[in-house]
Amino acid sequence: MIYLLDTNIIIRFLVGDDENFLEKSTAYFKDIETAKLQVEILEGVLMESFFVLTKFYKLPKKDVILDLKTIISFDGVINVNKTILYETLTLVETKNIDFVDALICAKSKLQGYGKLSFDNDVKSC
Secondary structure, three states, X not given: OEEEOOHHHHHHHHHOOOHHHHHHHHXXXXXXXXXXXXXXXOHHHHHHHHHHHHHHOOOOHHHHHHHHHHHHHOOOEOOOOHHHHHHHHHHHHHHOOOHHHHHHHXXXXXXXXXXXXXXXXXXXX
């Protein structure tokens, strides 16, 4: 069975602020890393995780991006759009643009879509 991973599992794993949830989320991620457990991470879940970790917990953006890229690379993450998610995080880091703008840019670049936007960040990527 493939599971949809919720934001709270990612947050508890990376922040570790609740011992019980840290233990459970760590067990999940050990199984995800080795593909014993298969998950899909929705774009919205990745975006929400990034937002909560950088804005609420005020963790350094660079560290959060590295952690999220590591999670995406686990064998048990079966997203067909892994490359797009990875590129999105790279653009957030290197271009210093919002997550959704970076997602539009990544999808445009990697899938050949055009872009319609009034946003200069989207137009210039």
